[in-house]
Amino acid sequence: MNEATRDGTNFADRFQKAAIGHANAAIIVHEHLQRSNTSREDSTWVSLHNLIGLAAESAFKAYLVSHDVPVEHVRKHDVGHNLIRLHEMSVEVGLKNEQVRVNQNALSDVLGQVAEKLGTDHGDYNYRYIEGEELMLLHAGPATDTAIAAIQALTNIVDARVRERV
Numbered sequence: 001m002n003e004a005t006r007d008g009t010n011f012a013d014r015f016q017k018a019a020i021g022h023a024n025a026a027i028i029v030h031e032h033l034q035r036s037n038t039s040r041e042d043s044t045w046v047s048l049h050n051l052i053g054l055a056a057e058s059a060f061k062a063y064l065v066s067h068d069v070p071v072e073h074v075r076k077h078d079v080g081h082n083l084i085r086l087h088e089m090s091v092e093v094g095l096k097n098e099q100v101r102v103n104q105n106a107l108s109d110v111l112g113q114v115a116e117k118l119g120t121d122h123g124d125y126n127y128r129y130i131e132g133e134e135l136m137l138l139h140a141g142p143a144t145d146t147a148i149a150a151i152q153a154l155t156n157i158v159d160a161r162v163r164e165r166v
Contacts, residue, residue, distance in 0.1 A: 011071045015062035016158045022055035023151050030144050045137055046130050052138070052147055053083065053122035056114055059154040060086035066161040067093040081123045083115035098157055102150045103142075110150040118147075 100107040126132045
């Protein structure tokens with residue numbers, strides 16, 4: 001049995017579905033915040049970043065498990081919610097070789113920037129519990145759209161990989 005499958009459950013598919021759901025929710029919230037001209041001081045902006053962080057985390061985990069990294073390795077304490085480490089691990093298994101571009105930039109580079117910008121606050125649960133003096137928030141509009149598009153591109157890669165294995 002493949003490492004990605006245990007007891008008939010494909011963890012890459014499960015992580016991918018979680019990533020897609022969080023990314024879709026982030027799109028809805030981001031559009032609403034922009035359309036309603038919601039102040040950046042409104043805590044809904046922080047919740048948006050929690051969604052983006054959860055989407056990125058799940059997408060990285062889906063990618064890793066689809067590349068035969070054992071589920072236990074992506075759930076380990078030093079990896080679990082660490083976007084920077086998840087990105088590094090994804091690069092180690094082939095992310096830099098993916099021929100996908102997001103807004104003229106290599107997918108790996110965009111995801112690395114997302115991990116770098118959101119990683120600390122996501123890993124420390126600051127977006128979840130709105131803790132800390134200052135939280136890193138992406139710029140509304142193109143920066144947030146690019147982050148979500150990169151996450152979606154990664155989930156598309158996982159989808160293709162999972163489908164070819166079936």
